[in-house]
Amino acid sequence: MTPDQLKYSSEHEWVFVDENGVGLVGISQHAADSLGDVVFVDLPVVGDSVDQFGKMGEIESVKAFSELFSPVGGEVLEVNSILADAPDLVNESPYEKGWMIKVKVNDATEIENLMTLAEYEDYVLESESN
Amino acid sequence: MPSPFTPNTEEHRKKMLDAIGMDSVEGLFSDIPEEVRNPDLNLPKAMSELDLRAYASELSARNVSAGEYTSFLGAGSYWHHIPAVVSSIASRGEFMTAYTPYQPEVSQGTLQVAYEFQSMICQLTGMDVANAGMYDGSTSLAEAALMACRVTRKNKVAILDSTSPLYTEVLDTYVQAPGIALELVKAHNISLEEDTACLIVQQPNFFGYLEDMQTLSNIAHDAGALLVVSVDPVSLGMFNPPSEYGADIVVAEGQGIGVPMSYGGPYVGIFACRQEFVRQMPGRIVGKTLDTHGKEAYVLTLQAREQHIRREHATSNICTSVALISLMTTVYLACMGKQGMRKVAELCYHKAHYAASLIENIPGFSILESGNGVFFREFTVRCPIPPEEINQLLLEKGIIGGLDVSNYLENALLLCVTEMNSREDIENLAKTLREIGES
């Protein structure tokens, strides 16, 4: 997965939706960097349903905490259980090994509510200068 | 006279104000609205150390204290022997005048003690993990109830009616605002509904007796609720640890293990639980890690649970770990050790049973059993006259009597016997009760 293949939310989560309508979800490198050393990720369980921009979990670093919001709505098909023992993967590999959940996307048009990489980068720059 | 706690002299103040560019100190307070600035302050005049010591001695002497009198009062605060080592270590300025160990490189003393405390609490209770300390036993209990609700995502708490009514009142204060329902249940007749987060049991119970913990544990777990146990740490010198009967969260008042009664505080609340709930625990937690040179060291950890990071999402608002009192209990447990803790528990057990055996033979007095019928160092006595009157008569004989529990059981007196009560004290108590009964 490369960053330019992904779509981004304003809460710094990304999603990649494959041809079967399954969305792979994680957080951006920018989000991982600003949190610092991630120490714990609390994710939903398989079978839960999440809403677009609804809360899907929490992430903790040594000195920060943040809620996680799903960039797409649908049923949770799989959870990256390796993160329970290796939360540092979120820092080291946010777009690959540090993925969080797979979602059966309910409504493909939700993707239109998300940003492209270029839009997201502008968004980050803008929010940092404020 | 100048204050001995403030080194600034008039000359130094002037020097500093000059450097700041102010004529007088008044200018530094000019942000305060003028209409409310510099109010009258009606406080007594300063006292010299000599005068203040005399005044405080006089106030202190106006109290009836254990030691001066013999005492049979327990019910949550206990008169036990404290080795001299405890106050000697706890009064060291390095421990007493440090702050929360935010800078671990200059706080390894405090941090290592906290890790020792957590370890010994785990060993004593049999639980997987413990935090570094809470305010007291009652607030630990209330926090355990809130935590059980977080863990189970349920909103109702059941508490056995043999729990200390003082603790139940504190619990009530804590659960009202978040809208948690509180249900008082009887041991012989419990049916927990599905929405119950936990069953809270005190062991030994408020009246001094052990509860049938395995049965209560099964009832809680069958209903999908957690078992929260409020245990007496001294009793753990001889009785089964709560892990044996499946406790999920264990809380305790740490006063009995190395802390003076001090009219109710400061004490330390003990808080331990199963490993899987560790991230839902309130309070400070210390962990072991490595420094950049690979040496072992200790640090505050799992801090993302806490108020300074998580703010309104925190597991609790608590900031303190009552570190100095945790230190006292740690030193106490180290001094007592494996043999001493067993011995203290057995001394309490035998002495309390001796006292009960004398009292139950006094006409008009009887022992009121509860729980499974086994008591530890407290027991409840039915008296022929109101306990309030008995306590008054005991006081005249130099004895601090028990707790009047006639609000809960007719004419009942809760008595406590520890290693501090000699055979003579106990026999004197029985003799006095006999005289009271006869008159």
Place this chain on the structure above:
Amino acid sequence: MTSPLLSQLQQESRKLLMDRSVEGRVGATLPDLDVPECELPSTDLIRDDLPLPEVSEGEIVRYFTQISQYNFSIDNNFYPLGSCTMKYNPKLNDLIASMPGFSNIHPLQNDATVQGALQVVWEVQEYLTEITGMAGTCLTPMAGADGELAGMLMARAYHLDRGEDQRKVVLIPDSAHGTNPASAVMAGFTVKTLPSDNEGNTDLDALRESVGENLAGLMITLPSTLGLFDRNILDVTRIVRDAGGIVYGDGANLNALLGRVKMGDLGFDVIHSNLHKTFSTPHGGGGPGAGPVIAGPRLVDYLPSSLVCREEDGGEVRFKQSTPEKSIGRMGAFQGNFGVLARAFTYIRSLGGEGIRSISDDAVINANYILEKLKGSFDLPYERVCMHEVVFSARNLKNNCGVSALDVAKRLIDYGVHPPTMYFPLIVEEALMVEPTETESLETLNTFIDIMRTISEEAHSNPELLHEAPHFTPNSRLDEARAARYPDLRWRPSHGDSE
């Protein structure tokens, strides 16, 4: 220099009690049983094993004394930890709290048998009420956070009593300590953050927009956590009260205001005071403290149980406990941290009215002196007179030399000074919050100023020195990520060398 034996000895000194345990050693004596032995209960109830250490008394004393040396403390170091008021703790406080008539009394004794203790409690209640200009004080909350919870539960009870159940929103400035929002939530409220204006005062326009019929109240620290006295404070309290809200004052920074202004005169309805800050009771390495809750006329009837009142009957004075009419109930099993109250009592009586007033004068002079002398070396986010503490920013060092507030803090340790509070308040980048207190001398302040200037120069000349600090402590910087990722929270028996 170092040798294998030396580093082995260093490790040994850190060995935990369980690893020092030798079967058969004891650390205390107990009397023999002097009553007939009775039968023990069924063995099902008795534990098989009690895994506690077996160590002799001398070993225990040496162990704890050795590890105590790894701490910085007020008795040993300058400790300018902002917002914590690390002032000198007079030794008389401890002596008086330990008098047997205070330390050996039971919390459930009859009031008639503890008249001396009740007088101490009553006096402290009266003094705090007078110092803050409020209507009544309850001393039972056992810490600042506990006082906050009590105060916010009182606010809740007040609104419910008036049938205003909809008042759920508590406003909290962005500079506030994290405890404030956590306490508000525990008391059943939701939290809305309020911005500060560019002078560090409450943004009045934002406040006006935020108040309405859902407003439960405002929690505000005065002086603010920026060390500044909010010039808009009278407008702030008026706007909140006019909108039907309760004004809660976090008294963490009361050390700046003693005798200079009373919170009650500023329109506060309820506040707490941290006795371990303003009233010099020792911090104990993170407690115990005491957080009395102090109420104005609107909330005084809601104070927790119990209060002490004084009655005079035919020339005889009696003290007794009572519970206010609409009390929120019990905050703890007993009457609070009496041992801490006895220390605060001693402090207030030692200083008297004039001494109490001079505390704030000297605390504020000391902080402004540091502000003046260091503003050339560190950024000053708010260019105005501060109160008892000053917040600097290391952002210039960060941008110019890659040296952070953390690096500065750790380098201070090399010079024997406890670091200031770092990265707080959150609204100041690379914050370093310095609170000297009134108990430090001009000589100590000048030494600190020299050290800080030197560190600022070192940041330019040798940033690596700062990145690697501290250099002389038993441990260098710790791997906090490792501690949180793989929690090791207790001793466990080691199994041979493989562990």
